[in-house]
Amino acid sequence: MPVNDAQTPTSPALDAERLKGLYRTMFLIRRFEERVNELYMEGRIPSTLHLYIGQEAVATGVCAALNQDDYAFSTHRPHGHALAKGVAPRAIMAELFAKATGCCKAKGGSMHVGDVSVGMFPAIAIVGANVPIAAGAALAFKMQKSQRVAVSFSGDGAANEGAWHEGLNVASIWSLPVVFVCENNLYAASTPYSLTFRVENVADRAPAYGIPGVVVDGNDVLAVYEVAKAAVARARKGGGPTLIECKTYRQCGHSRSDPRTYRSREEEAAWRERDPIPNFRKWLLAQGICDPKGIEEIEKGVEQAITEAIAFAESSPDPQPADLYANVFKE
C-alpha cells in the first residue's frame, strides 16, 4: 500500500464552534505546560517533566476524531493527550503537584496521567509498551461487538521497540479497531531520526504489516484531524488499523535537564515558524471563523481554567502515609 501525503483540507468538515474548540484545546495544552514549567522551575512541583510544546496539533487533531468512550493510550509525554481527550486540567495539575486529588491519586505523576472515565488511559511511560496494550483494548472492543476504537500515541523512538512491531502485526492480522499515531518529533531523547532509521518515514514500515501508512503534517491540526477521522472511521467499520505518522517537532528539550546541545538553534527557529498554534490562529482569523476578540475570549478562558487548576492543586491535601499500601491489588 502506498504512503500518502495528506494535504491540508481547504474546506474542513468542522463547524465554527468545533474549529474554535480545536484552537482552545491547543492553546490550553500550550499554556498549561508553560505554567507547569514555571511551577517546576520554582520548585513547587516535584519530579521531571516531558513537555509536549510544539506537538499540540497532533493530540488535538486526533482526539477531535474520537468519541469519549474511545480509548487513548499515551506515553511518558502525556499531558497534551490527556487534556485533548478531556481530562480535567485541575485533576492533571493536582497529580503533578502530587496531591491526593490528582487524577491518579498521586500514584502516577506526570508520566502516568489519565482518567478512564473520559477514555484516557493512565499513560504508559515505557517506550513502545502501549502499542500491544492498545491492540488488546481494540481486541476487547471487537469481541464485545462495540463500535469503540483504541488509539495508541507514541514517538518515533517507539518505532524501534520490539513491542511496536509485535503490536502492529497482531492488530493487522486480526483487523483490530486501533489507530497507531506516531509523533515523529525527529529526536528520540537526543538521538536524531537519521541515526536510527534507514527509511525516510516511519509510515514506510506500514506496508510490512499490510496496513495503510499515512504521513501528515503534524503541525497542522486540520490535516491531522482529517487523516485521524478517516483512520478512525476505517477502524470502526472493521477495516483494521492504520499507522499515521505526524511530522512534528518538540520545541523543548526531552525532559527538564536537557540543554538541547544536540541540535542547532537555526533548526529550532525554523520549526518555531511552523508553530501550530499561531498558524492556526492566523488561519481562523483569515477565514473569518473567529475575530480577534473571539480569540482573546478563548485565551482568557484558558488562563482562568489553568489558574483555577493551580489553586485547586495547591489547596488540595497530600496523600496519607497509609495510601502507600492502597491499590496494589483489587479486592
Place this chain on the structure above:
Amino acid sequence: MPQMSIAEALRQAIREEMRRDERVFCIGEDIGVKGGFGGAFTVTQGLSEEFGHERILDTPISETAIAGVAIGAAMAGMRPIADVQYGDFLFCMMDQLANQAAKMRYMSGGQVSVPLVMRAPVGATSRGAQHAQSLEAFFTHIPGLKVVAPATAYDAKGLLKSAVRDENPVLVFEHKLLYGSKGARAERGALSPVGEVPEEEYLVPIGKGIVRREGKDVTIVAKLLMLYRALAAAEKLAEAGIEAEVIDPRTLVPLDKELILASVRKTGRLVIVEEDNLTGGWAAEIAAIAADEAFDYLDAPIKRVSAPDVPPPFAPVLEREYVPDEGEIIEAVRALF
C-alpha cells in the same frame, strides 16, 4: 469421583469458565490450530472446536504481544487466559508483566484493574537451559502480581478457576512433569499424578496452603514437583522414626504464612525444597519469614534444598545432579537432628 490428570483438569477449568463467562478467552501460541498441539502440553486441545478460533486465539510467536494484548483486553473488560509454551519465555514479555500488568492498578490510583491469567510451564526436562527454569521466585518479588503453583489435578482446576475470576493478574505455574499430557506431548520421566476431581463446581481459594502429610518432627515446605519428592522423602524418614510434616503452599502470593509458621512452631525444624536456583530464591524468603516470626521455636538451623547456582543443564545425568531429589531432602532433614 472422576480421575484426571493435571492437563485434563486445567482443560476442564478453562472449558467451564469459558462456558460460564463469555468474557473469558484463551490467547497463546499453537493453542487452537487445527491439527496442532493444543498448547505446548495439550491443555487447550480440542477447545477451539467448541469455542471457535476467536475465543481460542492463536498468536504469532510474539510473547510481548501476547502479554500486551491480554493486558489491554483485560483492562477493557475481558478475562484473558494467556499462556507461554515454556515459562522461560516469560522473560521475553517481562516489561509487560512487571512494568505494565503489575503496576497499572497502582499507578492509576485504582482506576483500572488487570484481570489477567498467565499460565507458564516450569521445570527441567532435558531441554537445556532455556526451556527448563523454575521462575516462580522472580514474580513473587513484583508487587501487584499473584502467583499460584498447583501440584494436583484438584488444585489445578480449582486454582485456575479462581485465577480467572480474580480481579488481578495471576501467574499460574505448572510443572511439565506433572501434567500427565498424553500422546506425542507426553514427557519422559513424568510423574503424571492422576487425582480425584469432583464433578460439581468448586474453587480452590488463592492464598490458602495445605498440609499434605502431618508430622511432628520437622516441617518440609515444597511445591510443584518438589512436593512429590518431599512426600517420598517423608515416607523414608518415617521408617527411620522421623515424622515430617509436608506443606504445599499452592499459592506463593499471597502466601499462607500462618500455615507454615504454625507448623514450624509445632515441629521446631524447617526445610524448604525448590527446583529454582539457591541465591535470592523463594526458599530464602520462606526461611527469612520463619527466622523473623518463629525464631524462638526453632531447634535447628533452617535448611534450603535448592538447585545449585548454575543454569539448568542438558545432559540427563547432569540434570539429575541439578534438580533436588529425595536423597538430598533426607540428608538435609537428618542433619537437623
